[in-house]
Amino acid sequence: MNSPIRYRQLIQLILAHLRQIIREPGVLFWGIIFPILMSLGLGFAFTKKADVYRDVAWVKEQPARADSSGSALEIFLKDHQIKRSSDKDGDICYRITLPDDKLGNTTYTVRVMEWKKAMVLLKRGNITIILDEKNGRLEYHFDPMNPDAQLIYLKLSGLFTNPALLQRPSNPDIRPMTITGTRYIDFLVPGLIAMGVMMSIMWGVSYEIIDNRAKKLLRRMVATPMKKSYYLIALITVRIGMNFIESGLLFLFTWIVFGIQVQGSVPALITIFMAGNIAFAGIAIFMSSHTAKTEIGNGLINLVSMPMMVLSGIFFSYHNFPEWSTSIIRAFPLTMLADGVRSVFIEGAGFTEIAIPSLIMAGTGTIFFIAGLKIFKWH
């Protein structure tokens, strides 16, 4: 068949997919607003110092003798004129504030209560640590695996041995690293971009195909002279185009708000971004090649995307995972894409660094695409 006809098919198919996307309000939210909100929420939570408030239970020892001068903690409170007040339950409590201009102030509300009540609050997660005294000696009860409780223990015990910490206008020990590229937000944004690509292609290509098959629309379209590959090409083209726009907007936004920068080569960034899109497009075609049940599509997408979301170092680095697992994790396409984009963003990487992962991703995508087409069910 002569080509102009076929181009008209392609253009109309692209228009149809595009219209469908932009007319779906969910797309705007999940594709554009949600990643921006995520970057805002996580970016501020981890970049800005924030004041911390923690409740601590104190199970007071009954004074053995009437003339008892009180426990170590009582003496500390008295010495530093920490006033007694009452908490929201009406119990006696003391508020100790550790000032810190770098980490943010921490306020501990030491609430006096019975052991039984302390246990209830601990189980509910209201408190993570219980203080009590044996013979005037302060003891800390907490789950040693709980990092929050650990921190409270370290800070409080440090304070009791060095009360000067109560009046320290400025913390001279900490030199904050706020250079672009070293903050959490710098780590996060490339991850969000990679995740956005994966999710958008999984749902926008895989689910869309399965849904069209379930609706018998696929069958209806191939019962015309439509060129089958154009249907897939149009779907993928529109998605990749949308991904450029969505990622671009996320970058623009985080550049304005957080001053995110691309330190490496922009053409290299575009290359690895495209390669990631190709990888996921191929996988998406493969995943959607057979089933006509949207429930199965749903499950398949979650099955493939969830482990990668958790393991691929989107929100936190996978380098703390056991050695044997990191080599597997590195082989995930999402890891490759996130690491690649991140290396260009914050490590200043160029073509030499991203060439191999780009080739692997493009190759993976192509293989899955071809395999998917071989078994693709049009009817």
Add this chain to the structure above:
Amino acid sequence: MTIASPVIEVRNVFKSFKTVQAVRGIDLTIYPGQFVALLGPNGAGKTTLVEMIEGIQKPDRGEILILGKSWRGNEDELRKVIGLSLQETRFIDKLTVRETVKLFASFFDLDNSRIDEIINLVGLDEKRKSYVVNLSGGQRQRLALGIALLNEPVILLLDEPTTGLDPNARREIWSILQKLRERTQTSMILTTHYMEEAEKLCEQIVIIDQGQILKQGTLEELLSDENRDQTENPDRIPLKTLDDLFILLTGRSLHE
């Protein structure tokens, strides 16, 4: 006078799914300009047969020729001359009627004038800017019919084009098809559960059940055949309608 060669030839076709034999040895020949109704209860094999003719499903055994050609190797050519509507198709929800027709028109390389002509033909002018998702059942069926007619097909295959529609909406579709019959040489196969539809639109009626053709011919032929038998068997009440015939042949009514 030469007899026109058939547009559709179905020869001894079989098709099974895992546990069901959906079509069991069907022969059917359709000539240019003929309108044929496939009449049968649920599960009779109508859709399976029609989809094999459409080249969407492959027969296990037997042969199907469209304009003297088999599907294998001639798909590109045959797709251009066939118009069809499937038993249940949903188009893209958030495209307008006109955009949907335009999309399908692009598959056949048709221009805008044909798009507007079709929308007018199926009476959707007022709905051209409505999203498909907001159409009523009848309007959706008319859209599907319009798309089936886009390429001025030589062969039109409609699978239950009026099922679920109210009598008015049904009649609107009938009148579109009747006009088509008067003005063109298009051949049509239509599947239906409605006797009235078969009687009104089609000169040939094919009654099928359990994957086989029980009887075929014009309405008069079908009824008089049975009534002739009846003269030898005078206790039987004479058949007046297709419904009666159907119950006689299958032991059950069309609408169960």
